[in-house]
Amino acid sequence: MILLTFPKSNILELLRELIRIPSVNPTLAPEEGHNEVKIAEFVVDWLRKHNVDARIEFVEPGRPNVFAEVGDGEGPTLCLCAHLDTVGTAGMEIDPFDPKIEGNRVYGRGSCDMKAGVAAIMSTAASLAAAGSIKGKVILALVCDEEYASIGADHFVLHHKADACILTEPSDLKMVVAHKxxxxxxxxxxxxxxxxxxxxxxxxxxxxxxxxxxxxxxxxxxxxxxxxxxxxxxxxxxxxxxxxxxxxxxxxxxxxxxxxxxxxxxxxxxxxxxxxxxxxxxxxxxxxxxxxxxxDSFSCAPNESIIQHVTASYKSLLGSVPESVGWGGWTDAAIFQQAGIPTINIGASGFGLHEPVEWIDFETVLINTNILINAATTFLQDKKVAKEV
Ligand SMILES: [Zn+2]
Structure with a gap:
Protein backbone atom coordinates (compact mmCIF):
# COMPACT_ATOMS: atom_id res chain seq x y z
CA MET A 1 0.00 0.00 0.00
CA ILE A 2 1.39 3.43 -0.93
CA LEU A 3 0.80 6.06 1.74
CA LEU A 4 1.83 9.65 2.32
CA THR A 5 5.49 9.93 1.50
CA PHE A 6 6.32 13.13 3.35
CA PRO A 7 5.83 14.40 6.91
CA LYS A 8 2.38 15.51 7.96
CA SER A 9 3.87 18.86 8.98
CA ASN A 10 4.47 19.51 5.26
CA ILE A 11 0.76 19.01 4.47
CA LEU A 12 -0.19 21.24 7.38
CA GLU A 13 2.11 23.96 6.07
CA LEU A 14 0.71 23.45 2.55
CA LEU A 15 -2.84 23.88 3.88
CA ARG A 16 -1.91 27.00 5.85
CA GLU A 17 -0.19 28.51 2.82
CA LEU A 18 -3.29 27.85 0.68
CA ILE A 19 -5.43 29.64 3.32
CA ARG A 20 -2.98 32.57 3.48
CA ILE A 21 -3.49 33.26 -0.24
CA PRO A 22 -6.96 34.81 -0.57
CA SER A 23 -8.94 33.30 -3.44
CA VAL A 24 -12.38 34.79 -2.86
CA ASN A 25 -14.64 34.32 -5.86
CA PRO A 26 -14.56 37.69 -7.68
CA THR A 27 -18.16 37.42 -8.92
CA LEU A 28 -19.53 36.66 -5.46
CA ALA A 29 -17.59 39.36 -3.66
CA PRO A 30 -16.26 41.89 -6.19
CA GLU A 31 -15.35 44.33 -3.44
CA GLU A 32 -12.83 41.79 -2.18
CA GLY A 33 -11.64 41.10 -5.73
CA HIS A 34 -8.79 38.81 -4.79
CA ASN A 35 -6.75 37.43 -7.61
CA GLU A 36 -7.24 33.70 -8.14
CA VAL A 37 -4.16 33.67 -10.36
CA LYS A 38 -1.91 33.96 -7.32
CA ILE A 39 -3.19 30.77 -5.70
CA ALA A 40 -3.07 28.95 -9.04
CA GLU A 41 0.59 29.97 -9.47
CA PHE A 42 1.40 28.78 -5.96
CA VAL A 43 -0.30 25.41 -6.62
CA VAL A 44 1.58 24.90 -9.91
CA ASP A 45 4.86 25.82 -8.29
CA TRP A 46 4.35 23.46 -5.32
CA LEU A 47 3.33 20.56 -7.56
CA ARG A 48 6.32 21.01 -9.89
CA LYS A 49 8.65 21.04 -6.88
CA HIS A 50 7.13 17.66 -5.97
CA ASN A 51 7.70 16.23 -9.48
CA VAL A 52 4.12 16.57 -10.66
CA ASP A 53 3.54 18.12 -14.10
CA ALA A 54 1.25 21.10 -13.63
CA ARG A 55 0.05 24.09 -15.59
CA ILE A 56 -2.49 26.87 -15.50
CA GLU A 57 -5.39 26.70 -17.98
CA PHE A 58 -7.27 29.97 -18.25
CA VAL A 59 -11.04 29.63 -18.42
CA GLU A 60 -11.45 33.38 -18.87
CA PRO A 61 -8.96 36.20 -18.41
CA GLY A 62 -7.99 36.19 -14.74
CA ARG A 63 -9.95 32.96 -14.01
CA PRO A 64 -7.54 30.01 -13.90
CA ASN A 65 -7.89 26.27 -13.45
CA VAL A 66 -4.82 24.24 -12.58
CA PHE A 67 -4.35 20.98 -14.50
CA ALA A 68 -1.80 18.50 -13.19
CA GLU A 69 -0.90 14.90 -14.00
CA VAL A 70 1.24 12.07 -12.72
CA GLY A 71 1.78 8.60 -14.23
CA ASP A 72 2.69 7.07 -17.57
CA GLY A 73 -0.79 7.02 -19.07
CA GLU A 74 -0.65 3.28 -19.84
CA GLY A 75 -3.84 2.38 -18.01
CA PRO A 76 -6.91 4.04 -16.55
CA THR A 77 -7.14 7.75 -15.76
CA LEU A 78 -8.44 8.90 -12.39
CA CYS A 79 -9.34 12.56 -11.87
CA LEU A 80 -9.15 14.19 -8.42
CA CYS A 81 -11.07 17.45 -8.18
CA ALA A 82 -11.20 20.36 -5.72
CA HIS A 83 -12.08 24.03 -6.13
CA LEU A 84 -9.62 26.84 -5.47
CA ASP A 85 -12.14 29.64 -4.91
CA THR A 86 -13.89 30.48 -1.64
CA VAL A 87 -16.87 32.59 -0.64
CA GLY A 88 -16.30 36.11 0.74
CA THR A 89 -15.26 37.12 4.23
CA ALA A 90 -18.03 39.56 5.26
CA GLY A 91 -19.09 38.97 8.87
CA MET A 92 -16.24 36.63 9.69
CA GLU A 93 -15.31 36.44 13.36
CA ILE A 94 -11.83 35.03 12.81
CA ASP A 95 -8.92 36.33 10.77
CA PRO A 96 -9.82 34.73 7.40
CA PHE A 97 -6.29 34.57 6.01
CA ASP A 98 -4.13 33.99 9.10
CA PRO A 99 -4.75 30.29 9.78
CA LYS A 100 -4.64 29.69 13.54
CA ILE A 101 -4.31 26.14 14.88
CA GLU A 102 -6.15 24.83 17.95
CA GLY A 103 -5.67 21.13 18.65
CA ASN A 104 -6.55 19.37 15.38
CA ARG A 105 -8.40 22.38 14.02
CA VAL A 106 -7.07 24.73 11.37
CA TYR A 107 -9.11 27.94 11.08
CA GLY A 108 -9.60 30.29 8.14
CA ARG A 109 -11.80 31.14 5.16
CA GLY A 110 -11.73 28.15 2.86
CA SER A 111 -10.07 25.86 5.43
CA CYS A 112 -13.07 23.51 5.21
CA ASP A 113 -14.56 24.61 1.86
CA MET A 114 -12.26 23.47 0.48
CA LYS A 115 -8.56 24.16 0.74
CA ALA A 116 -8.21 21.04 2.89
CA GLY A 117 -9.52 19.10 -0.12
CA VAL A 118 -7.04 20.95 -2.35
CA ALA A 119 -4.16 20.05 0.00
CA ALA A 120 -5.33 16.41 0.08
CA ILE A 121 -5.30 15.97 -3.70
CA MET A 122 -2.02 17.88 -4.14
CA SER A 123 -0.40 15.65 -1.48
CA THR A 124 -1.85 12.57 -3.17
CA ALA A 125 -0.28 13.50 -6.51
CA ALA A 126 3.05 14.29 -4.83
CA SER A 127 3.05 10.95 -2.97
CA LEU A 128 2.28 9.02 -6.17
CA ALA A 129 5.05 10.88 -8.00
CA ALA A 130 7.48 10.03 -5.20
CA ALA A 131 6.46 6.34 -5.34
CA GLY A 132 7.36 6.32 -9.05
CA SER A 133 6.35 4.00 -11.93
CA ILE A 134 2.64 4.78 -11.83
CA LYS A 135 0.72 2.90 -14.52
CA GLY A 136 -2.18 4.85 -15.88
CA LYS A 137 -2.63 8.43 -14.84
CA VAL A 138 -3.93 10.57 -12.01
CA ILE A 139 -5.00 14.01 -13.18
CA LEU A 140 -5.87 16.93 -10.90
CA ALA A 141 -8.71 19.35 -11.59
CA LEU A 142 -8.09 22.35 -9.33
CA VAL A 143 -10.90 24.50 -10.59
CA CYS A 144 -12.09 28.08 -10.20
CA ASP A 145 -15.60 29.41 -9.64
CA GLU A 146 -17.36 26.47 -7.93
CA GLU A 147 -18.91 28.95 -5.50
CA TYR A 148 -20.71 30.82 -8.30
CA ALA A 149 -21.24 29.34 -11.77
CA SER A 150 -18.67 26.51 -11.96
CA ILE A 151 -17.08 27.83 -15.14
CA GLY A 152 -13.90 26.03 -14.02
CA ALA A 153 -15.42 22.52 -13.91
CA ASP A 154 -17.42 23.16 -17.12
CA HIS A 155 -14.20 24.13 -18.91
CA PHE A 156 -12.23 21.21 -17.43
CA VAL A 157 -14.57 18.44 -18.65
CA LEU A 158 -14.58 19.94 -22.16
CA HIS A 159 -10.81 19.52 -22.39
CA HIS A 160 -9.98 16.44 -20.32
CA LYS A 161 -11.21 12.86 -20.11
CA ALA A 162 -11.09 10.43 -17.18
CA ASP A 163 -12.46 7.00 -16.26
CA ALA A 164 -13.59 8.17 -12.82
CA CYS A 165 -13.45 11.20 -10.57
CA ILE A 166 -13.19 11.79 -6.83
CA LEU A 167 -14.13 15.16 -5.37
CA THR A 168 -12.95 16.14 -1.89
CA GLU A 169 -15.61 18.55 -0.62
CA PRO A 170 -15.80 18.16 3.21
CA SER A 171 -18.00 15.15 3.99
CA ASP A 172 -16.86 13.77 7.39
CA LEU A 173 -15.13 10.99 5.44
CA LYS A 174 -18.52 9.78 4.22
CA MET A 175 -18.86 8.74 0.59
CA VAL A 176 -21.28 11.04 -1.24
CA VAL A 177 -22.83 9.10 -4.13
CA ALA A 178 -25.79 11.35 -5.01
CA HIS A 179 -27.06 14.88 -4.63
CA LYS A 180 -29.93 17.03 -5.80
CA ASP A 296 -28.33 18.73 -12.83
CA SER A 297 -28.61 16.34 -9.93
CA PHE A 298 -26.01 13.60 -9.65
CA SER A 299 -26.01 9.93 -8.77
CA CYS A 300 -23.25 7.33 -9.09
CA ALA A 301 -24.39 3.76 -9.85
CA PRO A 302 -23.54 1.37 -6.98
CA ASN A 303 -21.62 -1.00 -9.27
CA GLU A 304 -19.14 1.64 -10.50
CA SER A 305 -15.59 0.52 -9.85
CA ILE A 306 -14.63 3.86 -8.28
CA ILE A 307 -17.06 3.09 -5.44
CA GLN A 308 -15.46 -0.32 -4.95
CA HIS A 309 -11.92 1.08 -4.90
CA VAL A 310 -12.71 3.89 -2.45
CA THR A 311 -14.62 1.44 -0.23
CA ALA A 312 -11.73 -1.04 -0.22
CA SER A 313 -9.20 1.72 0.45
CA TYR A 314 -11.25 3.08 3.36
CA LYS A 315 -11.66 -0.41 4.77
CA SER A 316 -7.97 -1.25 4.59
CA LEU A 317 -7.13 1.95 6.46
CA LEU A 318 -10.00 2.21 8.95
CA GLY A 319 -11.31 -1.35 9.25
CA SER A 320 -14.90 -0.59 8.24
CA VAL A 321 -16.73 0.49 5.10
CA PRO A 322 -17.53 4.18 4.54
CA GLU A 323 -21.10 5.36 5.01
CA SER A 324 -22.73 6.16 1.66
CA VAL A 325 -24.75 9.37 1.79
CA GLY A 326 -26.68 11.78 -0.44
CA TRP A 327 -26.65 15.58 -0.21
CA GLY A 328 -29.31 18.21 -0.67
CA GLY A 329 -26.78 20.75 -1.93
CA TRP A 330 -25.10 20.87 -5.32
CA THR A 331 -21.42 20.31 -6.21
CA ASP A 332 -19.18 20.05 -9.26
CA ALA A 333 -19.70 16.24 -9.06
CA ALA A 334 -22.76 16.72 -11.28
CA ILE A 335 -20.66 18.28 -14.03
CA PHE A 336 -18.19 15.37 -14.09
CA GLN A 337 -20.98 12.78 -13.94
CA GLN A 338 -22.84 14.60 -16.72
CA ALA A 339 -19.66 14.40 -18.82
CA GLY A 340 -19.83 10.60 -18.52
CA ILE A 341 -17.23 10.29 -15.74
CA PRO A 342 -18.42 8.16 -12.77
CA THR A 343 -17.91 10.38 -9.73
CA ILE A 344 -18.04 10.24 -5.94
CA ASN A 345 -17.06 12.67 -3.20
CA ILE A 346 -15.11 11.94 -0.04
CA GLY A 347 -13.58 14.69 2.08
CA ALA A 348 -12.45 15.62 5.56
CA SER A 349 -14.44 16.81 8.61
CA GLY A 350 -14.91 20.45 9.42
CA PHE A 351 -17.36 23.17 10.26
CA GLY A 352 -18.58 26.59 9.18
CA LEU A 353 -18.81 26.53 5.37
CA HIS A 354 -19.71 30.10 4.30
CA GLU A 355 -20.01 31.02 8.02
CA PRO A 356 -18.30 33.51 10.39
CA VAL A 357 -16.07 30.79 11.87
CA GLU A 358 -14.68 28.08 9.58
CA TRP A 359 -12.30 25.25 10.46
CA ILE A 360 -11.12 21.83 9.31
CA ASP A 361 -10.06 18.85 11.39
CA PHE A 362 -6.52 18.25 10.18
CA GLU A 363 -6.31 14.59 11.27
CA THR A 364 -9.19 13.79 8.91
CA VAL A 365 -7.35 15.57 6.10
CA LEU A 366 -4.48 13.10 6.57
CA ILE A 367 -6.87 10.13 6.60
CA ASN A 368 -8.61 11.51 3.52
CA THR A 369 -5.27 11.81 1.73
CA ASN A 370 -4.30 8.23 2.50
CA ILE A 371 -7.72 7.01 1.30
CA LEU A 372 -7.12 8.86 -1.98
CA ILE A 373 -3.58 7.56 -2.47
CA ASN A 374 -4.60 3.98 -1.78
CA ALA A 375 -7.77 4.15 -3.91
CA ALA A 376 -5.87 5.78 -6.80
CA THR A 377 -3.20 3.06 -6.70
CA THR A 378 -5.67 0.18 -6.90
CA PHE A 379 -7.92 1.96 -9.43
CA LEU A 380 -5.00 2.42 -11.83
CA GLN A 381 -4.20 -1.29 -11.55
CA ASP A 382 -7.79 -2.36 -12.21
CA LYS A 383 -7.71 -4.41 -15.43
CA LYS A 384 -11.49 -4.13 -15.74
CA VAL A 385 -11.32 -0.34 -15.96
CA ALA A 386 -8.37 -0.52 -18.34
CA LYS A 387 -10.40 -2.76 -20.68
CA GLU A 388 -13.36 -0.40 -20.71
CA VAL A 389 -11.16 2.50 -21.82
ZN1 LIG B 1 -17.01 23.71 -1.74
Missing amino acids: GFLWGKVTTTGRSAHGSRWDLGDSAISKMGNVIVGLDNLDKNVLRNRREGLVGPASMHVSLISGGIGVSTYAPDCTIHIERRTLPSENTDDVKSEIERVIQNIAKDSHIDWYFKR
Missing part, protein backbone atom coordinates in the same frame (compact mmCIF):
# COMPACT_ATOMS: atom_id res chain seq x y z
CA GLY A 181 -29.96 19.48 -8.68
CA PHE A 182 -31.80 22.78 -8.92
CA LEU A 183 -33.79 24.90 -11.31
CA TRP A 184 -34.40 28.67 -11.16
CA GLY A 185 -37.40 30.38 -12.71
CA LYS A 186 -38.88 33.89 -12.84
CA VAL A 187 -42.69 34.19 -12.76
CA THR A 188 -44.46 37.37 -13.82
CA THR A 189 -48.11 38.26 -13.37
CA THR A 190 -49.71 41.19 -15.16
CA GLY A 191 -52.53 43.45 -13.95
CA ARG A 192 -54.00 46.77 -15.01
CA SER A 193 -52.59 50.00 -13.64
CA ALA A 194 -55.20 52.46 -12.31
CA HIS A 195 -55.69 55.16 -9.68
CA GLY A 196 -56.00 53.57 -6.24
CA SER A 197 -59.64 54.64 -5.98
CA ARG A 198 -60.66 53.01 -9.27
CA TRP A 199 -61.59 49.52 -8.12
CA ASP A 200 -63.74 49.34 -11.25
CA LEU A 201 -60.69 49.75 -13.55
CA GLY A 202 -57.72 48.49 -11.55
CA ASP A 203 -56.51 44.89 -11.51
CA SER A 204 -53.69 44.09 -9.09
CA ALA A 205 -50.87 41.88 -10.36
CA ILE A 206 -49.78 41.49 -6.74
CA SER A 207 -53.11 39.89 -5.71
CA LYS A 208 -52.80 37.41 -8.57
CA MET A 209 -49.27 36.63 -7.50
CA GLY A 210 -50.49 36.07 -3.94
CA ASN A 211 -52.71 33.26 -5.23
CA VAL A 212 -49.84 31.86 -7.31
CA ILE A 213 -47.62 31.79 -4.22
CA VAL A 214 -50.29 29.91 -2.22
CA GLY A 215 -50.62 27.40 -5.08
CA LEU A 216 -46.86 26.83 -5.24
CA ASP A 217 -46.68 26.49 -1.48
CA ASN A 218 -49.36 23.79 -1.61
CA LEU A 219 -47.49 21.99 -4.38
CA ASP A 220 -44.35 22.06 -2.25
CA LYS A 221 -45.91 20.89 1.02
CA ASN A 222 -48.53 18.45 -0.27
CA VAL A 223 -46.86 16.91 -3.32
CA LEU A 224 -43.11 17.52 -3.55
CA ARG A 225 -42.23 16.75 0.06
CA ASN A 226 -43.91 13.35 -0.32
CA ARG A 227 -41.72 12.59 -3.34
CA ARG A 228 -38.73 11.19 -1.47
CA GLU A 229 -35.76 9.45 -2.99
CA GLY A 230 -33.17 7.16 -1.43
CA LEU A 231 -30.28 9.05 0.04
CA VAL A 232 -31.21 12.61 -0.94
CA GLY A 233 -34.64 13.02 0.71
CA PRO A 234 -37.64 14.89 -0.70
CA ALA A 235 -38.04 17.24 -3.65
CA SER A 236 -38.82 20.82 -2.61
CA MET A 237 -39.33 24.34 -3.86
CA HIS A 238 -39.64 27.85 -2.49
CA VAL A 239 -40.29 31.44 -3.53
CA SER A 240 -37.01 33.27 -2.93
CA LEU A 241 -37.50 36.83 -4.28
CA ILE A 242 -40.49 39.09 -4.90
CA SER A 243 -41.04 42.55 -6.38
CA GLY A 244 -43.97 44.45 -7.83
CA GLY A 245 -46.08 47.60 -7.90
CA ILE A 246 -45.22 51.21 -8.68
CA GLY A 247 -46.81 53.28 -5.89
CA VAL A 248 -48.94 53.02 -2.80
CA SER A 249 -51.95 54.59 -4.53
CA THR A 250 -51.76 52.73 -7.83
CA TYR A 251 -53.09 49.30 -8.78
CA ALA A 252 -49.99 47.17 -9.44
CA PRO A 253 -49.44 46.55 -13.18
CA ASP A 254 -46.96 43.75 -12.62
CA CYS A 255 -45.41 41.48 -10.04
CA THR A 256 -42.43 39.16 -10.26
CA ILE A 257 -41.20 36.28 -8.13
CA HIS A 258 -38.19 34.03 -8.44
CA ILE A 259 -38.58 30.38 -7.54
CA GLU A 260 -36.07 27.68 -6.82
CA ARG A 261 -36.93 24.00 -7.28
CA ARG A 262 -34.56 21.39 -5.84
CA THR A 263 -34.67 18.30 -8.07
CA LEU A 264 -34.12 14.59 -7.42
CA PRO A 265 -31.76 12.36 -9.46
CA SER A 266 -34.76 10.45 -10.89
CA GLU A 267 -36.69 13.55 -11.97
CA ASN A 268 -36.91 14.74 -15.57
CA THR A 269 -36.42 18.50 -15.97
CA ASP A 270 -39.22 18.90 -18.53
CA ASP A 271 -41.69 17.13 -16.20
CA VAL A 272 -40.56 19.29 -13.28
CA LYS A 273 -41.14 22.45 -15.32
CA SER A 274 -44.56 21.45 -16.63
CA GLU A 275 -45.77 20.44 -13.16
CA ILE A 276 -45.06 23.96 -11.90
CA GLU A 277 -46.35 25.64 -15.07
CA ARG A 278 -49.68 23.79 -14.72
CA VAL A 279 -50.15 25.05 -11.16
CA ILE A 280 -49.38 28.63 -12.16
CA GLN A 281 -51.51 28.58 -15.33
CA ASN A 282 -54.51 27.22 -13.43
CA ILE A 283 -54.34 30.18 -11.06
CA ALA A 284 -53.23 33.04 -13.33
CA LYS A 285 -53.78 32.35 -17.03
CA ASP A 286 -51.90 35.39 -18.32
CA SER A 287 -48.83 34.75 -16.16
CA HIS A 288 -45.45 34.04 -17.68
CA ILE A 289 -42.58 31.86 -16.50
CA ASP A 290 -38.99 32.10 -17.67
CA TRP A 291 -36.66 29.23 -16.66
CA TYR A 292 -33.24 30.83 -16.63
CA PHE A 293 -30.78 28.51 -14.87
CA LYS A 294 -30.44 24.87 -13.96
CA ARG A 295 -27.94 22.48 -12.50
